[in-house]
Amino acid sequence: MDLDLAPADLSFRDEVRAFFADSIPDEWKTTVRAGLRLPADTLTAYQRRLAARGWGAPTWPVEYGGTGWTPTQLHIFWSEASAADAPAQYHQGLELIGPIIFTYGSQAQKDFYLPRIISGEDWWCQGYSEPGAGSDLAALRTRAERDGGDYVLNGQKMWTSYAHVSTRMFVLARTSVEAKRQAGISLILVDMDTPGLRIRPIHTLDEKHHTNEVFLDDVRVPAANLVGEEGMGWNYGKVLLDRERMVAAATAMFLPQTLRAVRAAAKRRRVGAATLFDQPGFRGKLAQLEIESLALQAMVMRLVADAAAGMDSGPRGSMVKLRWSELIQQSTALWVEALGSAAQHYEALDAKGEGSGDTPPDMPLALQGALYSRVTSIYGGSSEIQRNIIARRALGL
Amino acid sequence: MEFAYSDEQQMLRDSADRFGDQHMGAADRLARLAEGLEGSRRRWSEMAALGWLMLPIAEGDGGLGGGPVEVMAIMEGFGRHLMIEPYVTCCVLTPALLHGGGALADELLPKIGTGEIRVATALFEDDGYAVFGVATRADDGARLTGVKTHVEDGADADWFVVSARTAGDHGDRTGISLFLVPADAEGLTVRRYRSSDGHRHCSLTLDNVPATLLGERDTAAPRIAAAADRAIVAHLAEAVGSMEAATAATLDYVRTRQQFGVAIGTFQVIQHKLVDMSIACEEARAITSVAARSLMSDTPDRALIAAARVRVSQCGVVVTQAAVQLHGGVGTSDELVVSHHLRRQMMLDLILGDRDYHRGRFIMLSDR
Numbered sequence: 001m002d003l004d005l006a007p008a009d010l011s012f013r014d015e016v017r018a019f020f021a022d023s024i025p026d027e028w029k030t031t032v033r034a035g036l037r038l039p040a041d042t043l044t045a046y047q048r049r050l051a052a053r054g055w056g057a058p059t060w061p062v063e064y065g066g067t068g069w070t071p072t073q074l075h076i077f078w079s080e081a082s083a084a085d086a087p088a089q090y091h092q093g094l095e096l097i098g099p100i101i102f103t104y105g106s107q108a109q110k111d112f113y114l115p116r117i118i119s120g121e122d123w124w125c126q127g128y129s130e131p132g133a134g135s136d137l138a139a140l141r142t143r144a145e146r147d148g149g150d151y152v153l154n155g156q157k158m159w160t161s162y163a164h165v166s167t168r169m170f171v172l173a174r175t176s177v178e179a180k181r182q183a184g185i186s187l188i189l190v191d192m193d194t195p196g197l198r199i200r201p202i203h204t205l206d207e208k209h210h211t212n213e214v215f216l217d218d219v220r221v222p223a224a225n226l227v228g229e230e231g232m233g234w235n236y237g238k239v240l241l242d243r244e245r246m247v248a249a250a251t252a253m254f255l256p257q258t259l260r261a262v263r264a265a266a267k268r269r270r271v272g273a274a275t276l277f278d279q280p281g282f283r284g285k286l287a288q289l290e291i292e293s294l295a296l297q298a299m300v301m302r303l304v305a306d307a308a309a310g311m312d313s314g315p316r317g318s319m320v321k322l323r324w325s326e327l328i329q330q331s332t333a334l335w336v337e338a339l340g341s342a343a344q345h346y347e348a349l350d351a352k353g354e355g356s357g358d359t360p361p362d363m364p365l366a367l368q369g370a371l372y373s374r375v376t377s378i379y380g381g382s383s384e385i386q387r388n389i390i391a392r393r394a395l396g397l
Numbered sequence: 398m399e400f401a402y403s404d405e406q407q408m409l410r411d412s413a414d415r416f417g418d419q420h421m422g423a424a425d426r427l428a429r430l431a432e433g434l435e436g437s438r439r440r441w442s443e444m445a446a447l448g449w450l451m452l453p454i455a456e457g458d459g460g461l462g463g464g465p466v467e468v469m470a471i472m473e474g475f476g477r478h479l480m481i482e483p484y485v486t487c488c489v490l491t492p493a494l495l496h497g498g499g500a501l502a503d504e505l506l507p508k509i510g511t512g513e514i515r516v517a518t519a520l521f522e523d524d525g526y527a528v529f530g531v532a533t534r535a536d537d538g539a540r541l542t543g544v545k546t547h548v549e550d551g552a553d554a555d556w557f558v559v560s561a562r563t564a565g566d567h568g569d570r571t572g573i574s575l576f577l578v579p580a581d582a583e584g585l586t587v588r589r590y591r592s593s594d595g596h597r598h599c600s601l602t603l604d605n606v607p608a609t610l611l612g613e614r615d616t617a618a619p620r621i622a623a624a625a626d627r628a629i630v631a632h633l634a635e636a637v638g639s640m641e642a643a644t645a646a647t648l649d650y651v652r653t654r655q656q657f658g659v660a661i662g663t664f665q666v667i668q669h670k671l672v673d674m675s676i677a678c679e680e681a682r683a684i685t686s687v688a689a690r691s692l693m694s695d696t697p698d699r700a701l702i703a704a705a706r707v708r709v710s711q712c713g714v715v716v717t718q719a720a721v722q723l724h725g726g727v728g729t730s731d732e733l734v735v736s737h738h739l740r741r742q743m744m745l746d747l748i749l750g751d752r753d754y755h756r757g758r759f760i761m762l763s764d765r
Contacts, residue, residue: 004690287760291704298683305400319676384669391668394675395648 005076013076020084023049029085030362033261034335034369035254035328035376037210040123040165043090047120050089056118057094059246064102064110065118071308074246075301078253088254092162093117093124095247097170100187100236104228109189113168127157127171127190127214128237134159135385137172137234138181142216144173144188146223151175151188153196153219159379163199163212167192171216172233187233189225196220206371207364244380245317246307249300252324255293258331258369262286265338265362276338289331296323315393318386325376325383332370335362343367400686406470412447413474421478423646423734430481430595434553437597441482445512449484453627454492459507465627465692469634469685476638479737481595483515483550485631491516493624494558494575498611501577505556517554519545519601520621526750528560528621529568533603535561540584541576541608545601549748552589552597555580559601559608564615575617576608583607594741625749626702630692633685633705636713636745640681643720643738644674650724667723674719677712684708700762706755713742 005013023046024032031038038046050056058077060066069077081088098117101109116122133139142155153173163169169190176184190197196219202211228236263286266277276282299320306313336343339360346367348358360366377383391397402410420440421429429436444450453468454460468489475484492509495502495516508514523546524530533543541561548557557578565572580587584606589599612620648671651662661667688705691698717739721728728735746752 283760284756287756287763288707290763291707291756291759294701294704295680295684295708298687299680301687302400302679302683309401311401316679319679323676323680387669387672388665390672390675395668395671397648397651397662397668397671 005072009072009076012073013080016077016080017084019053019055020080020086024084024086028087030261030365032085032087032254033257034362034365034372035258035332036206036208036365036369036372037090038087040162043087044120044123046087047089047118051118051120056120057098058089059095059243060098060102060118064098064114071246071304074250075253075304078250082254082257085257085260088251090123090162091247092126092166093122095243096126096240097124097189099243100170100227100240104236106224108224109227113189122168123162123166125160125163125166125169125192125214127160127169129159130156131158135381137185137237140172140174140185142171142173144171144175144186146175147220149223150220151223151226153188153190153216153221155216157214157216159202159211160199160214161211161379163192163214164201164209169214170227172237175230178231182234184231185233186230187227187236188221189227190219190221194219194221204372205374206368208368208372210372210375245303245313245320248317248321248324249303252296252300252320255296255324255327255331258328258335259286259290259293261362261366262289262331262335262338265335265360265366268361269338269340276340282338285334285337289327289334292323292327293331296320296327299323315390318381318389321380322377322383322386322390325373328376329370329373332366332373335366336370339363339366402466402470406466409452409467410470410473413449413471414477416444416447417474417478417480421480423478426479426734426737427731434597437482437553440480441515442512444482444484445510450488450512451507451510453489453631454506454510455496458492458496458503458510460492460510465630465689468627468631469689472631472634473638473641476635476640476741477642479594479639479642479734479741481597483517483553483596485628485635486517486550487515487554489631490624490628491518491558493627494518494620495611498575498577499609501609502611505577514555515553516556516558517548517551517599518558519548519551520560520625521545521547526754528618528625529570529573531560531562531573532567533559533561535563535574535576535608539576539608539610541578541603541606543603545603548599548601550596551587551599551601552591554599557601558611559603560617560621561608570618572615573617573621574614575611575621577611578603578606578608592744594737594744596744622699623697626697626699627692629702629706629749630685630688632745632748633681633688633709636709636742637678637681637685639738639741639745640674640713640716641678643717643735644671644678646735646738647671647674647720647723654725661723670719670723674716677716681709681712700759703755703759703762706750707752707759710742710746710752710755714739714746717742 057066058074062068101113130140144151144153171188171190172185173188174184175186178184196217198215200213201209267275269276303313303316342360345359346364451460452463456462495506509516522530522532535541559576559578560573561576562572563574584604586602587599591597651667652660654661684705688702691701720735721739724735727733
């Protein structure tokens with residue numbers, strides 16, 4: 001799906017296309033197409049390449065080391081990345097804490113943290129969720145008590161993705177008990193090496209390690225690690241809503257990668273005299289998903305166009321996130337279907353190693369992708385929470 | 398990249414809305430439908446006076462040369478107010494086929510724009526919508542023999558554009574030509590039908606009917622496909638207007654309808670259903686806008702248009718079924734406009750090919 005691009009945008013597109021043409025090794029591609037994250041060291045290498053090109057923080061303003069790109073340029077960048085089977089950038093630092101630091105952080109915080117995010121030197125994880133407090137952040141119980149020049153943190157965080165590979169965590173913690181539950185919550189930056197901080201892995205159904213529990217026992221951090229004002233952490237989280245629509249838009253643009261993998265698998269699989277791809281029933285199912293993916297790309301374009309025009313897009317970011325998660329789930333499921341019974345060969349028991357023909361070439365990534373995709377309608381606000389947001393913000397119900 | 402309407406396009410959209418409110422309001426819809434052809438003729442001449450009828454016709458053909466986005470702005474209003482006039486068939490599809498078609502076509506085109514005559518297009522045979530599935534034959538002297546099973550909006554047409562085979566066999570990609578036939582031609586039998594959405598259709602039986610060749614012989618298939626894509630996108634905009642109106646009506650209803658002492662809109666299950674309806678509306682609007690803009694290109698993305706045709710139909714039917722469901726019993730009544738939106742969406746799902754046909758077309762066009 002092409003846009004009508006101005007000449008300047010066309011030459012930008014050529015520049016981006018040339019960059020991606022030789023930047024993505026083949027061994028990344030199946031992982032990327034499965035919607036899975038590459039290992040941290042690989043992603044760091046990717047981030048360094050982008051940073052060296054000046055493209056480390058595509059959505060940030062120039063003054064903080066970003067590109068200052070227009071929404072149209074961002075759309076072009078993501079389209080080209082998607083078409084080249086490049087991975088999505090690791091977003092916790094870039095899209096979640098980075099913008100809060102450059103909007104509300106102290107000068108010292110900006111000077112120290114922002115360049116380290118762009119270079120990939122720091123990986124951030126998000127200490128928001130807790131047992132009993134997922135999207136209902138007002139219910140969180142982790143405490144931060146002021147003790148001289150420090151805050152002392154006690155509590156437990158849940159579903160802390162990539163805590164095990166992160167160097168830093170941004171934590172929401174209660175600094176006072178208020179009548180209104182949203183008040184009295186502060187945002188504090190924590191070095192993952194701080195004594196008293198313990199990580200316990202949570203193994204998930206895809207048999208990969210993405211997420212963790214994090215225990216905070218008398219974790220002592222300098223008071224200078226408070227972002228903005230004490231008790232205002234809840235409000236800082238809300239500015240992310242505006243950025244999340246662009247995160248959702250960027251993510252949705254990578255969906256065609258998975259559909260290309262389904263196509264490739266179906267073309268490879270022989271069923272009788274022809275391939276699965278030639279069977280009308282399978283082809284109809286694939287076409288249906290490709291059609292819905294096109295509709296999703298059209299929704300992203302409208303979102304980006306509105307952003308370019310400075311218009312409020314309302315809850316359309318939530319709509320895109322919701323539809324994308326449904327479609328990535330269906331697409332990875334169809335990929336497994338394309339593999340057929342061989343999709344049960346998850347791991348060779350007498351493995352001779354990769355490429356030995358013991359398992360289909362896209363296993364176990366296809367199945368891992370299908371299993372991992374179940375989280376997409378849960379994280380970042382479940383589909384039910386997104387529907388509540390849309391009902392309230394768009395429909396006034 | 399521009400999705401918002403320009404000021405002129407917005408004026409068209411507003412004008413269609415005002416017209417719909419005045420002439421096709423939901424409250425007196427049944428009375429307006431009961432007027433039949435008389436009411437439709439009156440509205441048609443008022444639409445002509447507003448310049449709508451000549452809007453999609455090329456400037457060289459005596460029209461205003463409006464593009465797909467202008468047509469979209471008008472058609473949204475047709476959808477929102479469920480106007481039953483044959484706008485797409487007579488003013489979008491047919492003029493695209495008449496364009497450059499010779500002296501008789503040049504004579505008819507301005508009269509379509511002023512509302513003086515109506516012209517319908519007869520493409521469908523027993524195969525359903527299949528551009529190449531033409532069995533109707535023209536002999537060397539251009540006398541047509543065959544059956545056209547469904548002529549969209551054809552009941553009140555003064556002329557028909559008829560596809561017929563001048564060479565080759567049923568299913569061949571070449572050898573198809575277009576002809577003009579007056580409604581009172583000798584040997585032509587017109588059977589007229591009303592559809593459940595109020596549109597007035599017909600079927601044609603042609604028995605050695607004298608006809609005038611339109612444009613070049615044997616080469617009409619690509620012209621038909623291109624004209625049909627313009628008509629399809631216009632109908633998509635109509636579908637978007639209709640599903641948005643049905644959603645808005647449902648939203649109003651769940652805010653006021655009380656059950657168990659509260660408005661049913663306070664129930665989360667109802668809220669989530671309405672959210673899904675509004676997402677489907679957004680999806681349909683987004684892909685329709687992109688399809689309309691693609692039509693403006695010299696090389697429209699026909700796979701995208703086929704995809705839009707499939708997806709918008711799915712969204713339209715799902716949304717209006719949900720609108721009926723959420724209204725409960727009254728949603729099924731003839732008195733309430735949501736039931737009329739469902740009827741129209743089900744018919745839109747069949748116009749110029751059903752969604753399976755277009756999914757097949759998408760597969761063919763996106764094969765690589």
